Amino acid sequence: MFPARFDYFRPQTLEEALGLLQEHQGEAKVLAGGMSLIPLMKLRVAKPARLIDIGRLSGLDGIEARDGELAIGALARHAPLEESPLVREAVPLMADAAGVIGDTQVRNWGTIGGALAEADPAGDWGPVVLALNARLRCLSARGERFIAAREFFRDAYATALASDELVTQVLVPGPGPGATGAYLKLERKAGDFAIAGVAVQLAVDEQGVCREIGIGLGAVGLTPIKAVQAEAILRGQRLSEATLADAAEAAAREAEPVSDIRGSAAFKRDLVRALLRRAIEIALRRSRGEQVEAGHV
Amino acid sequence: MSDSGREAGGHGATRSSGRQVGLALPRKEDIDLLTGRGTYVGDLQLPGMLWAAIYRSPMPHARLRRVDLEKAAGLPGVVLVLSGRELPDYVVPLSPFPFQSRDPFRAGNPTIKFPDHFCLARDKVRFVGEPVAAVVATDKYIAEDAVELVEADFDPLPPVVDPEEALKPGAPLLYNDWGDNLFLRFRVGADGEEAFRQADLVIRERIRSSRFTGTPIEPRGILARYEPTDRLLTIWSSTQIPHILSTLLEDTLRIPGLKVRVIAPRIGGGFGQKWGYYPEESLIPLLAILSGRPVKWIETRSEHMMATIHARDQIHDLEAAVTKDGRILGLRDRIIADAGVAYPVGGLASIVTTSMFVPGAYKIRHYQAEVRAVTTNKAPYGAHRGFGKADACFAIERLVQRVADRLGLDPAEVRFRNFIQPEDFPYISATGSRYDSGNYPAALTKALELAEYEKWRQEQARLREQGRYLGIGIGLMVEPSSSTRMGSYNSGYYSVTLRIDPMGRVFVLTGGNDEGQGHATTISQLVADELGVPFDDILVIEGDTLECPYGSGSYASRFSVVGASAVILAARQMREKVLKIAAVLLGEPEATLTMETSRIFVKDRPEKAVTLVDVAKTAYYAIFRLPEGVEPELLLTYHYRDPNVGFQPDEHGRVPMFSTFPYDANVAVVEVIPDTGQVKILKYVSVHDCGNMINPAIVQGQHVGALVHGLGGAMYEEIIYDETGQLLTGSFKDYFVPTAMEVPNFILDHLVTPNPFTPGGFKGAGETGTVGPPPVLCNAVEDALKPLGIKVQKLPLSPSSIRDAIREALPRAG
Numbered sequence A: 001m002f003p004a005r006f007d008y009f010r011p012q013t014l015e016e017a018l019g020l021l022q023e024h025q026g027e028a029k030v031l032a033g034g035m036s037l038i039p040l041m042k043l044r045v046a047k048p049a050r051l052i053d054i055g056r057l058s059g060l061d062g063i064e065a066r067d068g069e070l071a072i073g074a075l076a077r078h079a080p081l082e083e084s085p086l087v088r089e090a091v092p093l094m095a096d097a098a099g100v101i102g103d104t105q106v107r108n109w110g111t112i113g114g115a116l117a118e119a120d121p122a123g124d125w126g127p128v129v130l131a132l133n134a135r136l137r138c139l140s141a142r143g144e145r146f147i148a149a150r151e152f153f154r155d156a157y158a159t160a161l162a163s164d165e166l167v168t169q170v171l172v173p174g175p176g177p178g179a180t181g182a183y184l185k186l187e188r189k190a191g192d193f194a195i196a197g198v199a200v201q202l203a204v205d206e207q208g209v210c211r212e213i214g215i216g217l218g219a220v221g222l223t224p225i226k227a228v229q230a231e232a233i234l235r236g237q238r239l240s241e242a243t244l245a246d247a248a249e250a251a252a253r254e255a256e257p258v259s260d261i262r263g264s265a266a267f268k269r270d271l272v273r274a275l276l277r278r279a280i281e282i283a284l285r286r287s288r289g290e291q292v293e294a295g296h297v
Numbered sequence B: 001m002s003d004s005g006r007e008a009g010g011h012g013a014t015r016s017s018g019r020q021v022g023l024a025l026p027r028k029e030d031i032d033l034l035t036g037r038g039t040y041v042g043d044l045q046l047p048g049m050l051w052a053a054i055y056r057s058p059m060p061h062a063r064l065r066r067v068d069l070e071k072a073a074g075l076p077g078v079v080l081v082l083s084g085r086e087l088p089d090y091v092v093p094l095s096p097f098p099f100q101s102r103d104p105f106r107a108g109n110p111t112i113k114f115p116d117h118f119c120l121a122r123d124k125v126r127f128v129g130e131p132v133a134a135v136v137a138t139d140k141y142i143a144e145d146a147v148e149l150v151e152a153d154f155d156p157l158p159p160v161v162d163p164e165e166a167l168k169p170g171a172p173l174l175y176n177d178w179g180d181n182l183f184l185r186f187r188v189g190a191d192g193e194e195a196f197r198q199a200d201l202v203i204r205e206r207i208r209s210s211r212f213t214g215t216p217i218e219p220r221g222i223l224a225r226y227e228p229t230d231r232l233l234t235i236w237s238s239t240q241i242p243h244i245l246s247t248l249l250e251d252t253l254r255i256p257g258l259k260v261r262v263i264a265p266r267i268g269g270g271f272g273q274k275w276g277y278y279p280e281e282s283l284i285p286l287l288a289i290l291s292g293r294p295v296k297w298i299e300t301r302s303e304h305m306m307a308t309i310h311a312r313d314q315i316h317d318l319e320a321a322v323t324k325d326g327r328i329l330g331l332r333d334r335i336i337a338d339a340g341v342a343y344p345v346g347g348l349a350s351i352v353t354t355s356m357f358v359p360g361a362y363k364i365r366h367y368q369a370e371v372r373a374v375t376t377n378k379a380p381y382g383a384h385r386g387f388g389k390a391d392a393c394f395a396i397e398r399l400v401q402r403v404a405d406r407l408g409l410d411p412a413e414v415r416f417r418n419f420i421q422p423e424d425f426p427y428i429s430a431t432g433s434r435y436d437s438g439n440y441p442a443a444l445t446k447a448l449e450l451a452e453y454e455k456w457r458q459e460q461a462r463l464r465e466q467g468r469y470l471g472i473g474i475g476l477m478v479e480p481s482s483s484t485r486m487g488s489y490n491s492g493y494y495s496v497t498l499r500i501d502p503m504g505r506v507f508v509l510t511g512g513n514d515e516g517q518g519h520a521t522t523i524s525q526l527v528a529d530e531l532g533v534p535f536d537d538i539l540v541i542e543g544d545t546l547e548c549p550y551g552s553g554s555y556a557s558r559f560s561v562v563g564a565s566a567v568i569l570a571a572r573q574m575r576e577k578v579l580k581i582a583a584v585l586l587g588e589p590e591a592t593l594t595m596e597t598s599r600i601f602v603k604d605r606p607e608k609a610v611t612l613v614d615v616a617k618t619a620y621y622a623i624f625r626l627p628e629g630v631e632p633e634l635l636l637t638y639h640y641r642d643p644n645v646g647f648q649p650d651e652h653g654r655v656p657m658f659s660t661f662p663y664d665a666n667v668a669v670v671e672v673i674p675d676t677g678q679v680k681i682l683k684y685v686s687v688h689d690c691g692n693m694i695n696p697a698i699v700q701g702q703h704v705g706a707l708v709h710g711l712g713g714a715m716y717e718e719i720i721y722d723e724t725g726q727l728l729t730g731s732f733k734d735y736f737v738p739t740a741m742e743v744p745n746f747i748l749d750h751l752v753t754p755n756p757f758t759p760g761g762f763k764g765a766g767e768t769g770t771v772g773p774p775p776v777l778c779n780a781v782e783d784a785l786k787p788l789g790i791k792v793q794k795l796p797l798s799p800s801s802i803r804d805a806i807r808e809a810l811p812r813a814g
């Protein structure tokens, strides 16, 4: 439970951080909230020779609406994302997800950027950014680029980030009229990672036709999965019982779960069906202006 | 004991008079514990102290070819390295069942085998986590760095993981010289042929539990210091058995004239896991002796999960001879326990205990069981809160549910028809135990009332129409407490030393120790009442083998049974002595005197008085005034022997090993959500009887904690090895201990049937709650899923296992 030796840097500016990252490329790890990295270091699963602590850089934790987008700084912690009126109003599924990550300590320390960069297959932010079609703003000393959420997750704990790159912002397209969503996860006990999680973002017009739909699945594959077939089944359709059942089937097929101590693969597919149905139902009720709790089943 | 300010001040309220026993007084311990002043092994520092770390086997089963410590030894800051090769120079093998004469087992024609285990593996490793080498360094970081430099070569052997496979001929062997993997075979009871002949039908069921264990907040920890001049070895250890540990160490370490002092400081939970004799307990002292400096080792949670005992994990093949109206005439059980590696940590005793108590709360006169404890490539099997009795209750309470289902009877009714009745006490069970007292029908009746049983049965029928799955589970768990096994260190007595100093302060030293039970409070309550001194004038000292009388420690919920009895009787003896001296000082006959709040006075003339200080000063400084036959000083030791256990087998070879039988009636109402497999606990009622209560608040704390512990085993916690023998649940990320969020609002009530065999009427109170939730929640879930014909086969009741069963059953159920 005692980490191996490492050198510790605490840059004062983003530029300095990027410089250090470039200088020590391959040997350094960024430390944000430490909620994933520090446990791994204590178990000596991770043994970075250098640690670049960006946790106290200023200006990277904003949550603001800008140019039709919601711009969330990479250092925004889970707890403020759960509580932000802006988030609750514009993208309630983000508040749902933030509220069910780990426990209070984890939510007070862990950052959205760190969680995405960690790319834990069971993480809660992955399915959410997929459902929302978010983009990640990434910066290195070499320059800036934007990576779509769909392109970001490459494998379990592996992303499209280069080793000298930082995530600096999560950019969520401003929801269209009437759009809303919900995130649901089932876990073995409070504070645990999801057995499976489902994020839904949708907009339904007056005729009850689904105009916008995004579905992200968590903990049922090596990466979070965007359930594009299920989305296609729902898009432009009236959300009848039969359509919903078809979509749930499609999502269950798109999932690639494995059996583990949290549940069998078959169970996780069942959960995708059950959670998708419920998340859509909650989103629909929310779109009618109802206050509905989500997050946990 | 070194808690700063322990007992000093803190509690403002001085309770002056009136009976203290029976009051829910706040605990004396809490101020220190809640303000972070409790001192655990982890808090202790000694000058020159070194840190040990242990290289553990990554292999479940392998021949150990070579351990190379050269690189580790070369790391700057490393002071000492040690592998198993050199061990025989310093230690003898860990003794299983220390000093145990095998008499109590002879009755059951046991096969029992004792392998030679050293504190480090020598030629073979037998489970993932077995200590292989140790390093000692100037700080804990360097010690862990050095462990990473240990090089060991293994020749893998086929792992033994499934206990039933392990019993088959040709299975790979853990201990080659055994010829098989049978650690223990034991038979108890008599055939009962006749009961099976008379029965209307015989019901056969396989009931299986899962591997689960305690999770003390503080894992194990040891600090050792050796002073060669006096050959004095001092150990600070997070142990439940300080005295036994001192004796075992004197026995195991090959140093002529070695004297061992063990101090158990604050302990952050024991749950039975700190009851055994683990390799580290001789290893760390040995490292201190060899390095000539104090050495400390604190177990990490990962080490704890893999190397501290596991428990439960039994298979019961039961046959019940029943009548159509649900009476159980006879019972046969064939038990297999997955005992892991054969370490001396109390597992066998726990398995034997299971076999004694499968009949539970029921008047089953014909009972026979055969137990086989099988050694496997897993962490050792040991004592765990509920010690074997939880396994027995799981089997019988699940069986009763099945009997009711088969016969189409109400499961509550089946219980009422089979209960041992209040007038049957003291009741001699089929295996020869003497159940002290109880009223099972009253307890279950009360629990059913509190649960609104009839109402929920109607609700169940209504919801079933709507396709919802509501279930009600019932159980009455008898949890025998305070055990004795002659010839073992589980020796059936409890000693208490009472000392009053010249200023009238009262010191109580016992052979037990406290892992969170609140002894300082309850002992103070008992002494305050019996002696007539203020609660705050009493200091309780436990867990230091140099200061305290010998004792076998805290386990089996024995404190309130034998410990409290010793305290009461010691205090009565002391009171007699005080009154004798006071009689001289007052010039009044002893019989006319009494003592309250340290004031001794003539009962009908309270103004005619002396103080305890007057008496104490006389006993120390004016001994010429002492009456004939009264010794100087106010100091005595009382040894209490348990009157309700047996020391010799009876004519049937039976030895009553437990002395009192607290019990708990539970009723749970659950709803199963069919598409997610979730179990929602709508109601959980517990009606508990532990006899008279010394401190009801402490009993409630123990009981609720125990229920949560049981809830963990029922719904969340499981130790899982894969088929290659690797541990999959090596941390709290994978081993799901319930949090406050998972805990239902328990509805609690008590019944009081005093224990007639102890002066205070107390029974054990610390373990009973752990026993109920696994069978009761399984019964509830099975009841909920009855329309689907699902039998719950597996613990814990995870959403996946329930949903998987539903998915399979749904097409069948149409």
Ligand SMILES: Cc1cc2nc3c(=O)[nH]c(=O)nc-3n(C[C@H](O)[C@H](O)[C@H](O)COP(=O)(O)OP(=O)(O)OC[C@H]3O[C@@H](n4cnc5c(N)ncnc54)[C@H](O)[C@@H]3O)c2cc1C
Binding pocket: A029, A030, A031, A032, A033, A034, A035, A036, A037, A038, A039, A074, A075, A100, A101, A102, A103, A106, A109, A110, A111, A112, A113, A114, A115, A116, A117, A118, A120, A122, A123, A124, A125, A161, A165, A166, A167, A168, A191, A192, A193, A194
């Ligand atoms: C007990 C516990 C329970 C948890 N439960 C959940 C849960 O239920 N759901 C869930 O989703 N998560 C859970 N987590 C993980 C938690 O969400 C972490 O906060 C998150 O995974 C990592 O964020 P962090 O800021 O702490 O990152 P760190 O731990 O500091 O870093 C994680 C990784 O990301 C890299 N990194 C960090 N920031 C950046 C950046 N801006 N750009 C590039 N790379 C970066 C680091 O180098 C490191 O490799 C849990 C954690 C714990 C300890």
